[in-house]
Amino acid sequence: MRHPEHQYLDLLSQVLEKGDERIDRTGVGTRSIFGAMVRFDLSDGTVPILTTKRVYWKTAVKEMLWFLTGGTNIQPLLRENVRIWSDWPLAAYRRETGQDISQPDFEQRIVEDDAFAARWGELGPVYGKQWRRWLGSDGREHDQIADLVKTLRENPSSRRMLFHGWNVAELGSMALPPCHMVYQYHVTSDGRLNCLLFQRSVDLLLGAAFNYVGATALQLMLAQQAGLRPGELVWVGGDVHLYLNHLDQAREQLSRDPRPLPKMKLLRHADSIDDYRFEDFEVEGYDPHPAIKADVAV
Template sequence: MSNSEQTYLQLLKYVLEHGTKKEDRTGTGTISVFGYQMRFDLSEGFPLLTTKRVPFRLIASELIWFIQGDTNIRYLLQHNNNIWNEWAFKRWVESTVYTGPDMTNFGLRSQTDSAFAADYNEQMELFKQKVLTDDRFAEEFGELGNVYGKQWREWKTSQGDTIDQLKDVVATIKQNPDSRRLIVSAWNPEDVPSNMALPPCHTMFQFYVTNGKLSCQLYQRSADIFLGIPFNIASYALLTNMVAHECGLEVGEFIHTLGDAHIYTNHMEQIKTQLNREPGTLPTLALNADKKSIFDIAMEDLSIENYNPQPAIKAPVAV
């Protein structure tokens, strides 16, 4: 049984037992705690949950998208990754260009109204095809603004310059591994109000080197425990492995610090199902040793081995 998976399952139990009911931006409702920390020893295996299938392909393609500084969902759609669709779709259906059926509050309505869900699915498919095939449409409506990749790779300064935070941090790890400034921030107060489809939930991360091992701590301001957190754990574990590979280090820990850690009220049955399952053995990560830089790694350079999870558990996304 994996200590890593037990760490995550304990978070589920803790919030169920100690969480407070809160309203939220999406109108769904949550139970929430403020302030929680988990630690994952990356040497014991890759922390991809086994009590439900978590799609590594989606995690890897999203992370590569971040690392490349991309902010348009076209790359994700080209890799059959739909996890950012709703936020781009929202911009389209709220624009003056959109002429289809009323999509107001589509996130909740599509869960409870089958007739509306059919209209929503039709419009979403139309939207995806237009992003994939129409360059002008993709440029306007596939774009999410200055979200993660933009902040990681091209942070705007008051002098009109840009800072490549991720590139600088990797270089510093190589040159001065004892630095206490190995930080990348996605939270840009100037861009949050107007230039982001969704303000960053995982707001900043810091690397730490000791005894030839690289560790990473993430601060996450808002944590969707059932759907989002399993992705975040695996994504930052993958990032830590990739940076360690480039810097000639072993992997240490991933430390995950949560601000508002919440369970959406429409995920309760799914969580009960998951907690009734027995964790299995963690898989291992295979990374193409010929790729020396994280900026050169592509999807075909990453794979998960010996992953034998229990079936996926579907749940609605709150938008």
């Protein structure tokens, strides 16, 4: 049987060989294809943490747990040593103040100074805000995650089990509009929970691996809360691209052979979707190739 990771490696190869090259909003430039799909079977505990390079899965799980809090400030992330959201507020701070502060110094101030964090650590109404506190035209907040859990428990045959973050009215206030924007769920007659994640824009080298892990962690939590078993994770990409300064790294990754995928499990049954902690997740058998360094385009 073909290793599931080859689906991802095939995408890397396709973008390298056939991608349309153009300048993007970051100015770095991309090579991209439009429309892609990969499928991962989670039913035996195996999870898509890529092995052809080291993926910092702990960071991805911590990010997903932060999304579930509804938070929009990077201070809690930095206190968990998660730095993947620092680039956008740092760029805003430098642009608006004219100060060429280093990233470590900026992050340290966010961690230590609550007032500074409140002013400069905000990302706007990004993922968590929309997932947990979508503001309706009537002024009422909608908790899409709580509604999803309720429907999974009470009406699992529903075709309306989804949540998304593309709130048109608030896009302009976000540091970055949602890339992984629609999560739809499906329950089989024998109690397996499937997820389809649509991602409109995909940084294939840096972002996709994190999105696979985050979506998997969420699927495990939702399945447990609804008394279901994990099924398939189906990932669909819109604009699937490599930045032009990531091409050599992609070629390096393609030169490596996949190793056995690891397994992930939850160590306890949380009382609610809001009760999970990072310590509840355990990954076994992860033996990846070395990490591949690449810059984030902001």
